[in-house]
Amino acid sequence: MTAALRVALAGLGTVGGGVIRVLQQNRELITRRAGRPIEIVAVSARDRSKDRGVDISGFEWVDDTSALAACDADVVVELVGGADGPALALARATLAAGKGFVTANKAMLAHHGLELANAAEGAKVPLKFEAAVAGGIPVIKGLREGAAANAIDRVYGILNGTCNFILSKMEAEGRDFADVLAEAQALGYAESDPSFDIDGVDAAHKLSILSSVAFGMKPAFGDVAVSGIRDVIAADIAEAAALGYRVRLVGVAEAGASGLFQRVHAHLVPTHHPLAHVTGSTNAVVVDGNYVGRLLFQGAGAGDGPTASAVVADLIDIARGEFGPAYAMPVASLAEASPAPTGERRGRAYLRFTLADRVGVLAEIAAAMRDAGVSIESLIQRAAPEDGTALVVIVTHEAPESHVEAALERLRGSQSLAGEPFWMHILD
Ligand SMILES: NC(=O)C1=CN([C@@H]2O[C@H](COP(=O)(O)OP(=O)(O)OC[C@H]3O[C@@H](n4cnc5c(N)ncnc54)[C@H](O)[C@@H]3O)[C@@H](O)[C@H]2O)C=CC1
Numbered sequence: 001m002t003a004a005l006r007v008a009l010a011g012l013g014t015v016g017g018g019v020i021r022v023l024q025q026n027r028e029l030i031t032r033r034a035g036r037p038i039e040i041v042a043v044s045a046r047d048r049s050k051d052r053g054v055d056i057s058g059f060e061w062v063d064d065t066s067a068l069a070a071c072d073a074d075v076v077v078e079l080v081g082g083a084d085g086p087a088l089a090l091a092r093a094t095l096a097a098g099k100g101f102v103t104a105n106k107a108m109l110a111h112h113g114l115e116l117a118n119a120a121e122g123a124k125v126p127l128k129f130e131a132a133v134a135g136g137i138p139v140i141k142g143l144r145e146g147a148a149a150n151a152i153d154r155v156y157g158i159l160n161g162t163c164n165f166i167l168s169k170m171e172a173e174g175r176d177f178a179d180v181l182a183e184a185q186a187l188g189y190a191e192s193d194p195s196f197d198i199d200g201v202d203a204a205h206k207l208s209i210l211s212s213v214a215f216g217m218k219p220a221f222g223d224v225a226v227s228g229i230r231d232v233i234a235a236d237i238a239e240a241a242a243l244g245y246r247v248r249l250v251g252v253a254e255a256g257a258s259g260l261f262q263r264v265h266a267h268l269v270p271t272h273h274p275l276a277h278v279t280g281s282t283n284a285v286v287v288d289g290n291y292v293g294r295l296l297f298q299g300a301g302a303g304d305g306p307t308a309s310a311v312v313a314d315l316i317d318i319a320r321g322e323f324g325p326a327y328a329m330p331v332a333s334l335a336e337a338s339p340a341p342t343g344e345r346r347g348r349a350y351l352r353f354t355l356a357d358r359v360g361v362l363a364e365i366a367a368a369m370r371d372a373g374v375s376i377e378s379l380i381q382r383a384a385p386e387d388g389t390a391l392v393v394i395v396t397h398e399a400p401e402s403h404v405e406a407a408l409e410r411l412r413g414s415q416s417l418a419g420e421p422f423w424m425h426i427l428d
Pocket residue numbers: 010011012013014015016044045046047065078079080081082086104105106107131132135188189190191192301302303304307
Protein backbone atom coordinates (compact mmCIF):
# COMPACT_ATOMS: atom_id res chain seq x y z
CA MET A 1 0.00 0.00 0.00
CA THR A 2 1.10 3.57 -0.71
CA ALA A 3 2.60 5.47 2.24
CA ALA A 4 0.15 7.13 4.60
CA LEU A 5 -0.86 10.77 4.18
CA ARG A 6 0.62 12.39 7.29
CA VAL A 7 -1.49 15.11 8.85
CA ALA A 8 -0.68 17.78 11.43
CA LEU A 9 -3.78 19.11 13.18
CA ALA A 10 -4.07 22.56 14.74
CA GLY A 11 -7.11 23.11 16.98
CA LEU A 12 -8.74 20.37 19.03
CA GLY A 13 -12.12 21.95 19.78
CA THR A 14 -15.52 21.05 18.34
CA VAL A 15 -14.28 20.41 14.78
CA GLY A 16 -10.73 19.25 15.61
CA GLY A 17 -12.09 16.65 18.05
CA GLY A 18 -14.59 15.59 15.39
CA VAL A 19 -11.81 15.06 12.83
CA ILE A 20 -9.92 12.76 15.20
CA ARG A 21 -13.10 10.77 15.83
CA VAL A 22 -14.01 10.42 12.13
CA LEU A 23 -10.49 9.33 11.20
CA GLN A 24 -10.39 6.81 14.07
CA GLN A 25 -13.91 5.41 13.75
CA ASN A 26 -14.05 5.20 9.92
CA ARG A 27 -10.36 4.34 9.56
CA GLU A 28 -10.70 1.22 7.45
CA LEU A 29 -13.31 2.66 5.09
CA ILE A 30 -11.35 5.89 4.65
CA THR A 31 -8.14 3.98 3.91
CA ARG A 32 -9.86 1.99 1.18
CA ARG A 33 -11.43 5.07 -0.35
CA ALA A 34 -8.28 7.18 -0.15
CA GLY A 35 -6.08 4.36 -1.39
CA ARG A 36 -3.81 4.82 1.62
CA PRO A 37 -4.11 5.50 5.34
CA ILE A 38 -4.61 9.05 6.59
CA GLU A 39 -2.72 9.43 9.86
CA ILE A 40 -2.54 12.28 12.28
CA VAL A 41 1.07 12.63 13.37
CA ALA A 42 1.09 15.87 15.37
CA VAL A 43 -1.42 18.14 17.10
CA SER A 44 -1.49 21.57 18.67
CA ALA A 45 -4.05 23.53 20.70
CA ARG A 46 -4.12 25.96 23.58
CA ASP A 47 -4.37 23.46 26.40
CA ARG A 48 -2.65 20.07 26.26
CA SER A 49 -4.28 18.57 29.35
CA LYS A 50 -7.92 19.38 28.55
CA ASP A 51 -10.24 16.34 28.41
CA ARG A 52 -11.69 16.27 24.89
CA GLY A 53 -13.10 12.76 24.94
CA VAL A 54 -10.53 11.70 22.32
CA ASP A 55 -7.17 10.06 22.86
CA ILE A 56 -4.34 12.30 21.64
CA SER A 57 -1.55 10.42 23.41
CA GLY A 58 -0.35 8.80 20.17
CA PHE A 59 0.31 12.17 18.48
CA GLU A 60 3.31 14.46 18.84
CA TRP A 61 2.22 17.54 20.84
CA VAL A 62 3.47 20.89 19.49
CA ASP A 63 3.11 23.92 21.76
CA ASP A 64 3.60 26.60 19.12
CA THR A 65 0.82 26.17 16.56
CA SER A 66 2.77 27.72 13.69
CA ALA A 67 5.61 25.21 14.29
CA LEU A 68 3.27 22.51 12.95
CA ALA A 69 4.25 23.73 9.47
CA ALA A 70 7.75 22.40 10.07
CA CYS A 71 6.81 18.99 11.47
CA ASP A 72 7.01 15.75 9.52
CA ALA A 73 3.60 15.97 7.83
CA ASP A 74 2.35 16.26 4.25
CA VAL A 75 -0.71 18.33 5.08
CA VAL A 76 -1.65 20.73 7.86
CA VAL A 77 -5.29 21.02 8.96
CA GLU A 78 -6.17 24.33 10.65
CA LEU A 79 -9.19 24.29 12.99
CA VAL A 80 -8.21 27.12 15.32
CA GLY A 81 -10.27 29.94 13.81
CA GLY A 82 -9.80 33.72 13.54
CA ALA A 83 -9.10 35.73 10.40
CA ASP A 84 -5.54 36.57 11.42
CA GLY A 85 -3.33 35.51 14.33
CA PRO A 86 -2.10 31.93 14.67
CA ALA A 87 -4.37 30.55 11.92
CA LEU A 88 -2.99 32.89 9.27
CA ALA A 89 0.60 32.48 10.47
CA LEU A 90 0.18 28.71 10.19
CA ALA A 91 -1.41 28.93 6.72
CA ARG A 92 1.42 31.09 5.40
CA ALA A 93 4.14 28.95 6.98
CA THR A 94 2.57 25.70 5.73
CA LEU A 95 2.23 26.85 2.12
CA ALA A 96 5.71 28.40 2.20
CA ALA A 97 6.99 24.99 3.34
CA GLY A 98 5.36 23.41 0.25
CA LYS A 99 2.74 21.46 2.20
CA GLY A 100 -0.97 21.12 1.59
CA PHE A 101 -3.38 23.08 3.77
CA VAL A 102 -6.96 22.26 4.76
CA THR A 103 -9.09 24.67 6.77
CA ALA A 104 -12.64 25.29 7.98
CA ASN A 105 -11.79 28.92 8.66
CA LYS A 106 -14.12 31.06 6.56
CA ALA A 107 -13.10 34.28 8.33
CA MET A 108 -9.47 33.81 7.28
CA LEU A 109 -10.45 32.80 3.73
CA ALA A 110 -12.78 35.77 3.35
CA HIS A 111 -9.95 38.14 4.22
CA HIS A 112 -6.85 36.34 2.95
CA GLY A 113 -8.13 33.61 0.62
CA LEU A 114 -6.65 35.10 -2.53
CA GLU A 115 -3.19 35.44 -1.01
CA LEU A 116 -3.34 31.85 0.24
CA ALA A 117 -4.64 30.51 -3.09
CA ASN A 118 -1.75 32.29 -4.83
CA ALA A 119 0.74 30.79 -2.43
CA ALA A 120 -0.74 27.31 -2.85
CA GLU A 121 -0.63 27.60 -6.63
CA GLY A 122 2.95 28.86 -6.53
CA ALA A 123 3.95 25.88 -4.38
CA LYS A 124 1.75 23.46 -6.42
CA VAL A 125 0.11 22.19 -3.25
CA PRO A 126 -3.57 21.87 -2.32
CA LEU A 127 -5.54 24.52 -0.44
CA LYS A 128 -8.91 23.04 0.46
CA PHE A 129 -11.80 24.41 2.48
CA GLU A 130 -15.01 22.40 2.02
CA ALA A 131 -15.84 22.71 5.73
CA ALA A 132 -15.65 26.52 5.60
CA VAL A 133 -18.91 26.91 3.66
CA ALA A 134 -22.11 25.24 4.84
CA GLY A 135 -20.27 22.77 7.10
CA GLY A 136 -20.84 19.18 6.02
CA ILE A 137 -22.64 19.99 2.75
CA PRO A 138 -20.33 19.31 -0.22
CA VAL A 139 -21.24 22.61 -1.85
CA ILE A 140 -17.73 23.71 -2.76
CA LYS A 141 -17.15 20.36 -4.43
CA GLY A 142 -20.60 20.56 -6.02
CA LEU A 143 -19.83 23.94 -7.56
CA ARG A 144 -16.15 23.36 -8.45
CA GLU A 145 -16.75 19.95 -9.96
CA GLY A 146 -20.39 18.99 -10.38
CA ALA A 147 -21.57 22.31 -11.81
CA ALA A 148 -18.28 23.22 -13.52
CA ALA A 149 -19.85 23.20 -17.01
CA ASN A 150 -22.37 25.92 -16.15
CA ALA A 151 -22.50 29.67 -16.06
CA ILE A 152 -24.07 30.46 -12.69
CA ASP A 153 -26.74 33.16 -12.53
CA ARG A 154 -27.43 33.10 -8.84
CA VAL A 155 -26.30 31.28 -5.74
CA TYR A 156 -28.13 31.81 -2.48
CA GLY A 157 -29.07 30.09 0.70
CA ILE A 158 -29.02 29.62 4.43
CA LEU A 159 -25.38 29.75 5.40
CA ASN A 160 -25.42 30.13 9.17
CA GLY A 161 -26.58 27.28 11.38
CA THR A 162 -26.72 29.36 14.55
CA CYS A 163 -29.11 31.96 13.06
CA ASN A 164 -31.27 29.32 11.47
CA PHE A 165 -31.43 27.42 14.75
CA ILE A 166 -32.44 30.62 16.57
CA LEU A 167 -35.06 31.71 14.02
CA SER A 168 -36.66 28.31 13.70
CA LYS A 169 -36.79 27.83 17.49
CA MET A 170 -38.30 31.31 17.94
CA GLU A 171 -40.86 30.38 15.29
CA ALA A 172 -41.75 26.91 16.61
CA GLU A 173 -41.55 27.55 20.34
CA GLY A 174 -42.11 31.29 20.63
CA ARG A 175 -38.89 31.51 22.67
CA ASP A 176 -36.68 34.53 23.25
CA PHE A 177 -33.65 35.27 21.16
CA ALA A 178 -31.09 35.24 24.02
CA ASP A 179 -32.29 31.92 25.38
CA VAL A 180 -31.99 30.18 22.06
CA LEU A 181 -28.57 31.71 21.34
CA ALA A 182 -27.25 30.17 24.58
CA GLU A 183 -28.56 26.77 23.44
CA ALA A 184 -26.86 27.14 20.01
CA GLN A 185 -23.60 27.99 21.80
CA ALA A 186 -23.91 24.94 24.08
CA LEU A 187 -24.38 22.74 21.01
CA GLY A 188 -21.10 24.01 19.50
CA TYR A 189 -22.72 25.79 16.52
CA ALA A 190 -21.77 29.37 17.34
CA GLU A 191 -18.49 31.11 16.58
CA SER A 192 -16.25 31.95 19.54
CA ASP A 193 -17.63 35.49 19.15
CA PRO A 194 -21.33 34.79 18.47
CA SER A 195 -21.91 38.32 17.16
CA PHE A 196 -20.26 37.02 13.96
CA ASP A 197 -23.22 34.68 13.65
CA ILE A 198 -26.11 36.89 14.66
CA ASP A 199 -24.89 40.00 12.82
CA GLY A 200 -24.58 38.07 9.55
CA VAL A 201 -20.78 38.35 9.32
CA ASP A 202 -20.16 34.59 9.32
CA ALA A 203 -22.69 34.07 6.54
CA ALA A 204 -21.07 36.95 4.61
CA HIS A 205 -17.64 35.29 4.97
CA LYS A 206 -19.12 32.12 3.49
CA LEU A 207 -21.00 33.96 0.74
CA SER A 208 -17.83 35.70 -0.43
CA ILE A 209 -16.09 32.31 -0.75
CA LEU A 210 -19.07 30.77 -2.50
CA SER A 211 -19.26 33.69 -4.95
CA SER A 212 -15.63 33.28 -5.93
CA VAL A 213 -16.15 29.61 -6.72
CA ALA A 214 -19.50 30.17 -8.46
CA PHE A 215 -18.68 33.28 -10.49
CA GLY A 216 -14.91 32.92 -10.96
CA MET A 217 -14.28 36.25 -9.24
CA LYS A 218 -11.66 37.31 -6.76
CA PRO A 219 -13.15 37.05 -3.27
CA ALA A 220 -14.44 40.45 -2.12
CA PHE A 221 -15.83 40.21 1.38
CA GLY A 222 -15.98 44.00 1.57
CA ASP A 223 -18.54 44.03 -1.25
CA VAL A 224 -21.09 42.00 0.71
CA ALA A 225 -23.91 44.11 2.21
CA VAL A 226 -24.55 42.61 5.65
CA SER A 227 -27.09 42.70 8.43
CA GLY A 228 -28.16 40.00 10.83
CA ILE A 229 -31.12 38.90 12.91
CA ARG A 230 -30.70 41.05 16.04
CA ASP A 231 -33.61 43.32 15.10
CA VAL A 232 -36.03 40.52 14.22
CA ILE A 233 -38.71 40.35 16.91
CA ALA A 234 -41.33 37.71 17.70
CA ALA A 235 -43.98 39.93 16.07
CA ASP A 236 -42.09 39.82 12.73
CA ILE A 237 -42.10 36.04 12.83
CA ALA A 238 -45.81 35.96 13.66
CA GLU A 239 -46.78 38.58 11.03
CA ALA A 240 -44.62 36.87 8.41
CA ALA A 241 -46.42 33.60 9.16
CA ALA A 242 -49.80 35.31 8.82
CA LEU A 243 -48.71 36.61 5.40
CA GLY A 244 -47.45 33.19 4.22
CA TYR A 245 -43.73 33.58 4.90
CA ARG A 246 -40.99 32.42 7.27
CA VAL A 247 -38.06 34.54 8.39
CA ARG A 248 -34.62 33.23 7.43
CA LEU A 249 -31.13 34.75 7.23
CA VAL A 250 -30.31 34.36 3.54
CA GLY A 251 -27.11 35.12 1.65
CA VAL A 252 -27.60 35.96 -2.03
CA ALA A 253 -25.01 36.44 -4.77
CA GLU A 254 -26.49 37.33 -8.12
CA ALA A 255 -25.02 38.45 -11.41
CA GLY A 256 -26.77 41.65 -12.57
CA ALA A 257 -26.26 43.88 -15.61
CA SER A 258 -24.00 46.20 -13.62
CA GLY A 259 -22.02 43.61 -11.64
CA LEU A 260 -22.45 41.15 -8.79
CA PHE A 261 -24.93 41.75 -5.98
CA GLN A 262 -23.78 40.10 -2.77
CA ARG A 263 -25.70 40.44 0.43
CA VAL A 264 -26.73 38.73 3.65
CA HIS A 265 -29.94 39.85 5.34
CA ALA A 266 -32.94 38.47 7.16
CA HIS A 267 -35.47 37.68 4.43
CA LEU A 268 -39.10 36.71 4.27
CA VAL A 269 -39.15 33.37 2.47
CA PRO A 270 -42.48 32.21 0.96
CA THR A 271 -43.66 29.02 2.69
CA HIS A 272 -43.72 27.19 -0.65
CA HIS A 273 -39.97 27.80 -1.11
CA PRO A 274 -37.62 24.96 -0.02
CA LEU A 275 -35.59 27.38 2.15
CA ALA A 276 -38.68 28.02 4.30
CA HIS A 277 -38.56 24.39 5.42
CA VAL A 278 -34.92 24.41 6.48
CA THR A 279 -34.91 24.31 10.27
CA GLY A 280 -32.41 24.03 13.11
CA SER A 281 -28.71 24.22 12.28
CA THR A 282 -29.34 22.86 8.79
CA ASN A 283 -28.01 24.90 5.88
CA ALA A 284 -29.20 24.89 2.27
CA VAL A 285 -27.71 26.39 -0.86
CA VAL A 286 -29.53 26.89 -4.16
CA VAL A 287 -27.49 27.19 -7.35
CA ASP A 288 -29.02 28.28 -10.66
CA GLY A 289 -26.85 27.04 -13.54
CA ASN A 290 -27.55 27.76 -17.20
CA TYR A 291 -27.58 24.09 -18.27
CA VAL A 292 -28.10 22.07 -15.12
CA GLY A 293 -30.97 24.29 -13.94
CA ARG A 294 -31.66 24.54 -10.22
CA LEU A 295 -29.56 22.56 -7.76
CA LEU A 296 -30.38 22.37 -4.05
CA PHE A 297 -27.70 21.35 -1.57
CA GLN A 298 -29.02 20.76 1.93
CA GLY A 299 -27.58 19.30 5.13
CA ALA A 300 -25.88 20.01 8.43
CA GLY A 301 -24.16 23.37 8.34
CA ALA A 302 -22.47 23.20 11.72
CA GLY A 303 -21.51 20.84 14.51
CA ASP A 304 -18.61 18.47 15.07
CA GLY A 305 -19.51 15.42 12.97
CA PRO A 306 -20.74 17.14 9.78
CA THR A 307 -17.94 19.70 9.74
CA ALA A 308 -15.33 17.02 10.40
CA SER A 309 -16.85 14.96 7.57
CA ALA A 310 -16.06 17.82 5.14
CA VAL A 311 -12.52 18.24 6.48
CA VAL A 312 -11.80 14.53 6.09
CA ALA A 313 -13.32 14.53 2.57
CA ASP A 314 -10.72 17.17 1.63
CA LEU A 315 -7.98 14.97 3.10
CA ILE A 316 -9.23 11.99 1.09
CA ASP A 317 -9.06 14.06 -2.12
CA ILE A 318 -5.50 15.04 -1.27
CA ALA A 319 -4.54 11.45 -0.45
CA ARG A 320 -5.88 10.43 -3.87
CA GLY A 321 -3.93 13.24 -5.53
CA GLU A 322 -7.21 14.84 -6.63
CA PHE A 323 -7.04 18.55 -6.26
CA GLY A 324 -6.98 21.52 -8.57
CA PRO A 325 -6.91 25.28 -8.01
CA ALA A 326 -8.41 26.41 -4.71
CA TYR A 327 -11.25 28.24 -6.45
CA ALA A 328 -12.80 26.76 -9.58
CA MET A 329 -9.99 28.16 -11.75
CA PRO A 330 -6.41 29.38 -11.37
CA VAL A 331 -6.01 32.70 -9.56
CA ALA A 332 -4.77 34.41 -12.76
CA SER A 333 -8.10 33.55 -14.43
CA LEU A 334 -10.27 35.01 -11.67
CA ALA A 335 -12.02 38.22 -12.71
CA GLU A 336 -11.78 41.37 -10.61
CA ALA A 337 -14.77 41.70 -8.33
CA SER A 338 -17.30 44.15 -9.73
CA PRO A 339 -19.90 45.04 -7.11
CA ALA A 340 -23.33 46.14 -8.28
CA PRO A 341 -24.94 48.91 -6.20
CA THR A 342 -27.47 47.02 -4.05
CA GLY A 343 -29.94 49.91 -4.21
CA GLU A 344 -30.51 49.16 -7.90
CA ARG A 345 -31.83 45.71 -7.20
CA ARG A 346 -35.59 45.42 -7.47
CA GLY A 347 -37.59 43.36 -5.02
CA ARG A 348 -40.55 43.27 -2.68
CA ALA A 349 -40.11 44.34 0.90
CA TYR A 350 -41.63 43.80 4.36
CA LEU A 351 -41.70 46.92 6.55
CA ARG A 352 -42.59 47.06 10.23
CA PHE A 353 -43.46 50.29 12.04
CA THR A 354 -44.43 50.95 15.66
CA LEU A 355 -46.70 53.96 15.54
CA ALA A 356 -47.57 56.49 18.19
CA ASP A 357 -51.26 56.93 18.90
CA ARG A 358 -51.83 60.08 16.78
CA VAL A 359 -54.30 61.17 14.15
CA GLY A 360 -52.99 60.84 10.58
CA VAL A 361 -50.04 58.54 11.24
CA LEU A 362 -51.01 56.00 8.62
CA ALA A 363 -51.50 58.76 6.06
CA GLU A 364 -47.97 60.01 6.83
CA ILE A 365 -46.50 56.58 6.15
CA ALA A 366 -48.53 56.13 2.98
CA ALA A 367 -47.37 59.57 1.77
CA ALA A 368 -43.71 58.72 2.42
CA MET A 369 -44.10 55.52 0.42
CA ARG A 370 -45.91 57.31 -2.41
CA ASP A 371 -43.31 60.10 -2.56
CA ALA A 372 -40.48 57.53 -2.73
CA GLY A 373 -42.26 55.62 -5.51
CA VAL A 374 -43.04 52.49 -3.50
CA SER A 375 -46.49 51.01 -3.87
CA ILE A 376 -48.18 49.05 -1.08
CA GLU A 377 -49.39 45.51 -1.73
CA SER A 378 -50.83 44.80 1.73
CA LEU A 379 -51.00 46.43 5.14
CA ILE A 380 -51.79 45.03 8.59
CA GLN A 381 -52.40 47.22 11.63
CA ARG A 382 -52.60 45.84 15.17
CA ALA A 383 -53.28 48.02 18.16
CA ALA A 384 -51.37 47.47 21.40
CA PRO A 385 -53.88 48.74 23.96
CA GLU A 386 -51.39 48.45 26.85
CA ASP A 387 -49.22 51.35 25.63
CA GLY A 388 -51.43 52.93 22.99
CA THR A 389 -49.05 52.18 20.11
CA ALA A 390 -49.91 50.26 16.98
CA LEU A 391 -47.85 47.79 14.99
CA VAL A 392 -48.13 48.32 11.25
CA VAL A 393 -46.72 45.85 8.79
CA ILE A 394 -46.54 46.65 5.08
CA VAL A 395 -45.66 44.41 2.16
CA THR A 396 -44.67 46.38 -0.92
CA HIS A 397 -44.90 45.67 -4.61
CA GLU A 398 -41.59 45.26 -6.41
CA ALA A 399 -39.49 48.42 -6.28
CA PRO A 400 -35.79 49.35 -6.34
CA GLU A 401 -34.35 48.88 -2.85
CA SER A 402 -33.09 52.46 -2.89
CA HIS A 403 -36.73 53.60 -3.08
CA VAL A 404 -37.66 51.62 0.04
CA GLU A 405 -34.71 53.15 1.84
CA ALA A 406 -35.75 56.62 0.64
CA ALA A 407 -39.28 56.09 2.05
CA LEU A 408 -37.81 55.16 5.44
CA GLU A 409 -35.48 58.14 5.29
CA ARG A 410 -38.45 60.46 4.78
CA LEU A 411 -39.97 59.10 7.99
CA ARG A 412 -36.79 59.35 10.06
CA GLY A 413 -37.37 61.46 13.18
CA SER A 414 -41.14 61.59 12.64
CA GLN A 415 -43.18 62.11 15.80
CA SER A 416 -45.57 59.48 14.45
CA LEU A 417 -43.08 56.68 15.02
CA ALA A 418 -42.70 55.18 18.49
CA GLY A 419 -39.60 53.18 17.47
CA GLU A 420 -37.13 52.66 14.63
CA PRO A 421 -38.77 51.16 11.53
CA PHE A 422 -37.40 47.80 10.41
CA TRP A 423 -37.49 46.19 6.96
CA MET A 424 -36.62 42.90 5.33
CA HIS A 425 -36.25 41.71 1.76
CA ILE A 426 -38.76 39.21 0.42
CA LEU A 427 -37.04 36.34 -1.38
CA ASP A 428 -38.25 35.93 -4.95
N1 LIG B 1 -18.17 24.59 15.10
C1 LIG B 1 -18.70 24.47 13.89
O1 LIG B 1 -19.81 23.97 13.71
C2 LIG B 1 -17.93 24.94 12.70
C3 LIG B 1 -16.73 25.60 12.83
N2 LIG B 1 -16.06 26.02 11.72
C4 LIG B 1 -14.77 26.67 11.84
O2 LIG B 1 -13.84 25.72 12.35
C5 LIG B 1 -12.85 26.38 13.12
C6 LIG B 1 -12.80 25.75 14.52
O3 LIG B 1 -14.07 25.93 15.12
P1 LIG B 1 -14.46 25.15 16.46
O4 LIG B 1 -13.89 23.80 16.46
O5 LIG B 1 -15.92 25.32 16.59
O6 LIG B 1 -13.72 26.05 17.55
P2 LIG B 1 -13.39 25.67 19.06
O7 LIG B 1 -13.35 26.96 19.80
O8 LIG B 1 -14.26 24.59 19.56
O9 LIG B 1 -11.89 25.09 18.96
C7 LIG B 1 -10.79 25.90 18.67
C8 LIG B 1 -9.52 25.13 18.97
O10 LIG B 1 -8.42 25.97 18.64
C9 LIG B 1 -7.55 26.12 19.77
N3 LIG B 1 -7.03 27.47 19.78
C10 LIG B 1 -7.73 28.62 19.88
N4 LIG B 1 -6.91 29.67 19.90
C11 LIG B 1 -5.66 29.16 19.80
C12 LIG B 1 -4.37 29.75 19.77
N5 LIG B 1 -4.20 31.07 19.87
N6 LIG B 1 -3.30 28.93 19.65
C13 LIG B 1 -3.47 27.59 19.58
N7 LIG B 1 -4.66 26.98 19.61
C14 LIG B 1 -5.74 27.77 19.72
C15 LIG B 1 -8.41 25.84 20.97
O11 LIG B 1 -7.59 25.40 22.06
C16 LIG B 1 -9.34 24.76 20.44
O12 LIG B 1 -8.69 23.52 20.56
C17 LIG B 1 -13.23 27.86 13.10
O13 LIG B 1 -12.54 28.49 12.04
C18 LIG B 1 -14.73 27.83 12.81
O14 LIG B 1 -15.17 29.01 12.19
C19 LIG B 1 -16.53 25.79 10.45
C20 LIG B 1 -17.71 25.14 10.26
C21 LIG B 1 -18.53 24.69 11.37
